[in-house]
Amino acid sequence: MSLKAQLEAIIYATESPVTLEQMVPLVKDSVIAENGPQEDAEVKSRIRAALEELITQYGAGERGIEIRQVAGGYRMSTKPEQHDVVRAFAKSLKPPIRLSLPALETLAVIAYKQPVTVPEISEIRGVDSGGVIATLLDRKLITTAGRKAVIGRPILYKTTKEFLLRFGLKDVNELPSMEEFEKLVAESFQSELAPAGEGESLSAPEAESHSAEHDTDETAEIPAFGSENVAKEDEHLVHSSGEKEQDTKQSDDLEHAS
Numbered sequence: 001m002s003l004k005a006q007l008e009a010i011i012y013a014t015e016s017p018v019t020l021e022q023m024v025p026l027v028k029d030s031v032i033a034e035n036g037p038q039e040d041a042e043v044k045s046r047i048r049a050a051l052e053e054l055i056t057q058y059g060a061g062e063r064g065i066e067i068r069q070v071a072g073g074y075r076m077s078t079k080p081e082q083h084d085v086v087r088a089f090a091k092s093l094k095p096p097i098r099l100s101l102p103a104l105e106t107l108a109v110i111a112y113k114q115p116v117t118v119p120e121i122s123e124i125r126g127v128d129s130g131g132v133i134a135t136l137l138d139r140k141l142i143t144t145a146g147r148k149a150v151i152g153r154p155i156l157y158k159t160t161k162e163f164l165l166r167f168g169l170k171d172v173n174e175l176p177s178m179e180e181f182e183k184l185v186a187e188s189f190q191s192e193l194a195p196a197g198e199g200e201s202l203s204a205p206e207a208e209s210h211s212a213e214h215d216t217d218e219t220a221e222i223p224a225f226g227s228e229n230v231a232k233e234d235e236h237l238v239h240s241s242g243e244k245e246q247d248t249k250q251s252d253d254l255e256h257a258s
Contacts, residue, residue, distance in 0.1 A: 003030050003050045011054075017073025020048060097139055097166055103132040107141060108181055111163070111172065115145040115156035133157065141166065 031043045058066045078086045106129045109121045121129045136142045140162040147153040
């Protein structure tokens with residue numbers, strides 16, 4: 001991969017402006033491989049020159065985005081003339097789905113054990129899961145899959161195409177291991193869980209313990225697993241001012257487990 005291609009990928013993937021000093025150690029080996037052993041000052045000079053070429057290329061009229069120097073670093077932004085169309089697109093996007101920890105746990109059981117019944121889900125979770133099933137159905141993340149051929153013929157549940165879209169998966173075979181899923185959910189709740197009590201935040205283990213007694217209203221965004229989510233996500237769209245437009249995230253009231 002060429003030096004400019006590497007720099008372009010780094011700037012594209014970053015959320016905050018990335019500085020020249022941050023990029024130098026990342027691409028230094030490529031510069032040396034292309035040009036032979038060089039002093040650090042010369043390596044930095046070549047990288048700066050490649051950045052200037054990139055900025056010039058993105059400044060061309062046929063480009064919809066540009067590379068701007070912001071707060072001492074570099075970041076991609078939409079050009080001022082594209083402001084209206086980007087704003088319209090951002091408003092058309094689906095808002096992120098936020099689920100309670102019990103709802104995420106229930107969804108995980110369905111994803112990995114599908115098709116599965118509510119009693120089976122409740123047995124795995126150790127708590128009644130009937131309440132959150134309606135929430136997952138309402139958000140079209142799960143659907144019915146017939147009835148199980150046992151006494152009482154309980155309804156079977158499975159995940160939907162919407163589930164695959166929201167999690168960035170080609171199919172359920174791309175799901176990470178259960179251990180990886182639990183780690184992602186725990187990290188999501190550690191960073192996004194609303195404060196509990198007076199200024200205290202629940203840690204992931206505490207949140208899990210809390211949910212074992214009853215379903216809570218505390219929510220976190222569903223984690224994305226697909227490879228397309230590794231790079232820039234929808235909320236990273238940048239407008240002409242070079243700043244990101246952050247739509248207010250509103251979450252629906254989640255139903256409690258009975």
